[in-house]
Amino acid sequence: MLPQIFTIADLHARYAEGSLTPLALVDEVLQRIAASTDKAVWISRVSDAALRDAARALMKAGSPSANQPLWGIPFAVKDNIDCAGLDTTAACPSFAYRPQEDAAVVARLRAAGALLIGKTNLDQFATGLNGTRSPYGAPRSVFDSRYISGGSSSGSAVSVAAGQVCFSLGTDTAGSGRVPASFNNLIGIKPTKGLLPAHGVVPACRSLDCVTVFAATTRDADQVRRIAQGDDVRDPYARTAPQRPLPVSGFRFAVLPAAQREFYGDNEAALLYTESIERLKGLGGVAVDFDYTPFREAASLLYSGGFVAERLEPLREFIHGRAAEMDATVYRIISGASRFTAADLFADMTTLTALRRKTDAAWTQFDLMLLPTSPTTYRVDEMQADPVQLNSRLGLYTNFVNLLDCCAVAVPAGFRKNGLPFGVSLIAPAFADDALAVLAERLHRSGAFGLGIDRDATILESTMSIPVHSDDRIVIAVVGAHLTGMPLNHELTGPGGTLVRKARTTKNYRFYVLPNTTPKKPGLIYAPDAEGPGIELELWSLPAAAFGQFVARIPSPLGIGKLKLEDGTEASGFLCEAYAVVGAQEITELGGWRAYLANAAAK
Incomplete structure (x- = not known):
């Protein structure tokens, strides 16, 4: 029926x-x-x-x-x-x-x-x-x-x-x-x-x-x-x-x-607003x-x-x-x-x-x-x-x-x-x-107000998601100093970047604190055999021209590659060359840069 x-x-x-x-x-x-x-x-x-x-x-x-x-x-x-x-x-x-x-x-x-x-x-x-x-x-x-x-x-x-x-x-x-x-x-x-x-x-x-x-x-x-x-x-x-x-x-x-x-005079409408x-x-x-x-x-x-x-x-x-x-x-x-x-x-x-x-x-x-x-x-x-x-x-x-x-x-x-x-x-x-x-x-x-005349109908979970790019904008995933409120976030907001959403990588990544960086930065490494919690990140949308200028300024050993996200999608984002994390402090288990900073501040 x-x-x-x-x-x-x-x-x-x-x-x-x-x-x-x-x-x-x-x-x-x-x-x-x-x-x-x-x-x-x-x-x-x-x-x-x-x-x-x-x-x-x-x-x-x-x-x-x-x-x-x-x-x-x-x-x-x-x-x-x-x-x-x-x-x-x-x-x-x-x-x-x-x-x-x-x-x-x-x-x-x-x-x-x-x-x-x-x-x-x-x-x-x-x-x-x-x-x-x-x-x-x-x-x-x-x-x-x-x-x-x-x-x-x-x-x-x-x-x-x-x-x-x-x-x-x-x-x-x-x-x-x-x-x-x-x-x-x-x-x-x-x-x-x-x-x-x-x-x-x-x-x-x-x-x-x-x-x-x-x-x-x-x-x-x-x-x-x-x-x-x-x-x-x-x-x-x-x-x-x-x-x-x-x-x-x-x-x-x-x-x-x-x-x-x-x-x-419709006070109930005012309340519902x-x-x-x-x-x-x-x-x-x-x-x-x-x-x-x-x-x-x-x-x-x-x-x-x-x-x-x-x-x-x-x-x-x-x-x-x-x-x-x-x-x-x-x-x-x-x-x-x-x-x-x-x-x-x-x-x-x-x-x-x-x-x-x-x-x-x-x-x-x-x-x-x-x-x-x-x-x-x-x-x-x-x-x-x-x-x-x-x-x-x-x-x-x-x-x-x-x-x-x-x-x-x-x-x-x-x-x-x-x-x-x-x-x-x-x-x-x-x-x-x-x-x-x-x-x-x-x-x-x-x-949960139903559908049309059927007030009891359930609205099923949807797969709708905001597109990660358009013809004149490109989305970049950031995991460290470029996050909202972090020291380098202005490099995204300055040229017109907007926050799209928060996300997390799949479990196949390791996360490190890079030595000798100012401001302090993390390094994200793809590790196919890893079983971590996934790393918290933000997706930011940049005008295409600004994206190119942004990437050109990224210092070694960091670069841009494809990150696999836990929702099954991919996004261009920060990755680190493997040599740079040899001997570096691993913070994968904390699941993100904010958690690391909070943990370090508590000590």
Whole structure:
């Protein structure tokens, strides 16, 4: 029997043991959709017969493989993203068209073996954060049908949280890939702008739009993101760049000071935010209060000035005379953008540039942010009675992210007493997606809040790890005087080095105190027959140019070689020539340089 919420690893394990087939899974998915009381989740679906045919085709072709890592995995797509054979409506029936090809991201996922189930509901033209602005109905929070599901990617989030699909695609301009995750106990990955190409996506704000991923676990969402990402010449805003590393231990994370924490009276949400801060500190982070003011001012530009005109640009011809065919709030927002001039936009661009100088300065004080994803939530009737003001509150901590070119991951962070979930977001500068996902996964596991609607589900241990290098940075393992707080650590921090994580070698190393060195240094020797405790070390990421200069200064008898780590990986790091340790004091049994210094100081 399948669990209430299924993951990629779980489905592939069942496929491998023969207890499940894609065809049987399709039947289960169809039964779950039919049994659901929330009929506003889906706008259109692949026909039952076509789904079964697709499942049979997968079974005939093979099984999960490196070429098809999503083989037999069911997914949903927000209905502002093209899928060949299904109408794209953007939740506006008179706008609907039938695309001849998949959007770039959908094509990549299908090529990886994923099974498209259908198109999901959204706030019309992706304009809103609440999920009630659609003629196809308002999807509800899976925990209480009186409450909003969050938008604009409402149906995409609910389809995953309810256990109807394994993952889904959404879009995010102001928070639409994060707020619905928060309201449904999910992971929501909002990648760096342009990392996932938007070819085949109906624009909301073309220069800010991001394709996003919802899943029950960070591991699943990140795997999908990696498969879907990559350049596409058909998207003028698509881009690629080397990934930016983040430290795993000793990382500094920004938190809202008490005076700037706004939860609109939701005291339980405020408490859950505080608890999330403590959990991230427990994972090795250092909390840093920061001034949210310039970020909040940047966020306000998205809807209150010239930037909103970008929502009008792709729909100028369509909306003329269409007020009766559109959601009233969406029509007012988009048509109202016509009052702004090019001069207004340029003035706001100047304001944003000035704010970016302030926010760039703030980023020098921390590596990432931990913010509430949304300060509170509302009932559907409350939102419909006050659709603009309450919607704007939902984006208090999300609207700035794309304007200031950040990536983000929304992470479940607990439940209120009434059973409604709360979420936080980890936010970092552009192209820190790989590293941010690892920290998000660890934060998620630390809370044990279940998966989607299943609060009792266990989040399995993950093999996710922060990459040890990128195209323009190289990681080096240090074991002695270059460790954090040691005399030569400045040789790493000075040229822009960052701590990636702590680690330990395998047992096959011997460790010595080198004589006649200033400052005192150790020597690490590879000894295949050794049975030691392993030697503690730190992995530091250096810019490639700085790495070359650093290595050139290393004095004999030290050098750089490959170290074997106890987690099965390798890293370039300090090794010593064997002649230099003849007669030297061996300290292998202490397991590291810090332990040696502490032991020597105690004598």
